Amino acid sequence: MPTIEGIIEILSAHYGPQGWWPLLRQDPLTRTWQETYHPGDYRPPTSQETRFEIGAGAILTQNTSWQGALTALISLKQSGCLEPRRLAEEPDIETLCRLIRSSGFFNQKQERLRLWARFILSLKERTPARAELLALKGIGPETADSILLYAYGQPVFIADAYARLLITRLLGGTWTYENLAGEMNHLFRHLNEPDRLKMFNEAHALFVYHGKQHCGKRLRCQGCILRSTCSFFSGARHFF
DNA sequence: AACCAGGACGTGA
DNA sequence: TCACGTCATGGT
Numbered sequence: 642m643p644t645i646e647g648i649i650e651i652l653s654a655h656y657g658p659q660g661w662w663p664l665l666r667q668d669p670l671t672r673t674w675q676e677t678y679h680p681g682d683y684r685p686p687t688s689q690e691t692r693f694e695i696g697a698g699a700i701l702t703q704n705t706s707w708q709g710a711l712t713a714l715i716s717l718k719q720s721g722c723l724e725p726r727r728l729a730e731e732p733d734i735e736t737l738c739r740l741i742r743s744s745g746f747f748n749q750k751q752e753r754l755r756l757w758a759r760f761i762l763s764l765k766e767r768t769p770a771r772a773e774l775l776a777l778k779g780i781g782p783e784t785a786d787s788i789l790l791y792a793y794g795q796p797v798f799i800a801d802a803y804a805r806l807l808i809t810r811l812l813g814g815t816w817t818y819e820n821l822a823g824e825m826n827h828l829f830r831h832l833n834e835p836d837r838l839k840m841f842n843e844a845h846a847l848f849v850y851h852g853k854q855h856c857g858k859r860l861r862c863q864g865c866i867l868r869s870t871c872s873f874f875s876g877a878r879h880f881f
Numbered sequence: 882a883a884c885c886a887g888g889a890c891g892t893g894a
Numbered sequence: 895t896c897a898c899g900t901c902a903t904g905g906t
Contacts, residue, residue, distance in 0.1 A: 698887095702888090703887085703888040703889065704887090704888045704889080705886055705887085705888090706887085707887060708886090709886080710887085745886090746888090746889095749889085753889090778890080779888095781889045782888090782889090783887080783888060783889090784888075787887085799887085801887060801888085802888080803887070845887085846887095849887050853886090853887080857885075858885065858886085859885070
């Protein structure tokens with residue numbers, strides 16, 4: 642039976658540094674906006690705009706593909722609407738819905754973006770507490786932790802659906818969000834804060850990447866690096 | 882043509 | 895606490 646630390650180590654050795662959170666960058670030649678990863682750089686963003694962008698991306702990708710969320714994020718950026726001040730005041734709701742249409746659930750998400758904009762403005766430069774984020778309508782555990790980890794450099798683990806699916810399949814048991822997050826905090830409590838930040842940054846990104854490739858709601862076990870140590874796979878071998 | 886995608890909220894047991 | 899319906903678009 643593999644350990645959680647072992648699983649992360651295998652994924653890390655296999656896929657390499659992930660460079661999350663992906664940030665928007667303008668191509669100097671074509672002047673088009675695209676996502677860019679920054680492997681090896683774990684410094685948290687220093688500008689309010691970048692922190693807002695990360696939270697906006699986290700909201701837009703709720704229960705939708707990253708591709709759809711990214712398209713929406715770029716649409717916002719291109720029309721100059723990815724700014725807290727502009728969204729917090731009195732934006733044209735119709736236009737806002739149209740810009741983020743590709744991310745789905747646009748009625749809820751346009752409001753969630755505006756609430757996030759208001760909130761981050763009220764913060765000034767202060768780092769929010771987790772409870773403050775959770776108190777916002779439209780920000781649950783995963784979105785809150787994504788903001789804390791990737792926008793504010795807080796060493797928290799994001800126990801999202803991919804992580805829970807993978808851990809459940811490899812180790813068995815039942816894992817709730819807080820449950821797995823607590824276990825991760827316990828497992829890595831010996832690391833100093835910067836190292837724990839790197840660990841949780843990479844771990845979440847790796848779980849998502851591997852989840853997309855092999856271990857989502859529907860399984861794609863062919864070519865999975867964890868096949869040999871996956872008790873779920875060996876136990877269900879006869880189904881394949 | 883169902884199913885899935887980097888969830889969260891409201892409701893009712 | 896937990897199970898379930900709802901929110902919507904876009905790709906496979």
